[in-house]
Amino acid sequence: xxxxxxxxxxxxxxxxxxxxxxxxxxxxxxxxxxxxxxxxxxxxxxxxxxxxxxxxxxxxxxxxxxxxxxxxxxxxxxxxxxxxxxxxxxxxxxxxxxxxxxxxxxxxxxxxxxxxxxxxxxxxxxxxxxxxxxxxxxxxxx
Numbered sequence: 001x002x003x004x005x006x007x008x009x010x011x012x013x014x015x016x017x018x019x020x021x022x023x024x025x026x027x028x029x030x031x032x033x034x035x036x037x038x039x040x041x042x043x044x045x046x047x048x049x050x051x052x053x054x055x056x057x058x059x060x061x062x063x064x065x066x067x068x069x070x071x072x073x074x075x076x077x078x079x080x081x082x083x084x085x086x087x088x089x090x091x092x093x094x095x096x097x098x099x100x101x102x103x104x105x106x107x108x109x110x111x112x113x114x115x116x117x118x119x120x121x122x123x124x125x126x127x128x129x130x131x132x133x134x135x136x137x138x139x140x141x142x
Contacts, residue, residue: 024093026113030121033134036060039084051085068106079103100125
């Protein structure tokens with residue numbers, strides 16, 4: 001009887017635990033696919049990933065300002081420090097149902113994140129059923 005109670009309690013506790021960032025660990029500093037920015041991905045505070053732009057390559061052109069943002073409060077502000085990734089939910093060893101903001105066009109897209117075996121990050125941006133996958137590489141600590 002004790003064993004049965006223990007197993008039942010153990011099983012219920014497993015079901016009640018949401019996936020944590022450590023289960024699908026995409027945290028770290030990432031170089032975008034085109035090499036134009038570094039994005040720091042960290043816990044949003046709820047176990048899900050959020051990405052913040054922390055560096056823009058000055059050689060890539062542009063002033064580094066969010067001139068295409070449709071939100072009047074964010075339009076014209078520095079892209080460095082802006083949130084780029086948010087709203088993800090764990091799904092089959094990936095992060096799905098998230099959002100990615102593209103400052104180049106001022107649009108927000110549906111997004112998915114998945115860590116590959118070679119420690120790169122597949123970042124998908126989607127419009128309806130059509131998705132584009134970009135591969136981000138981890139930036140080594142200096």
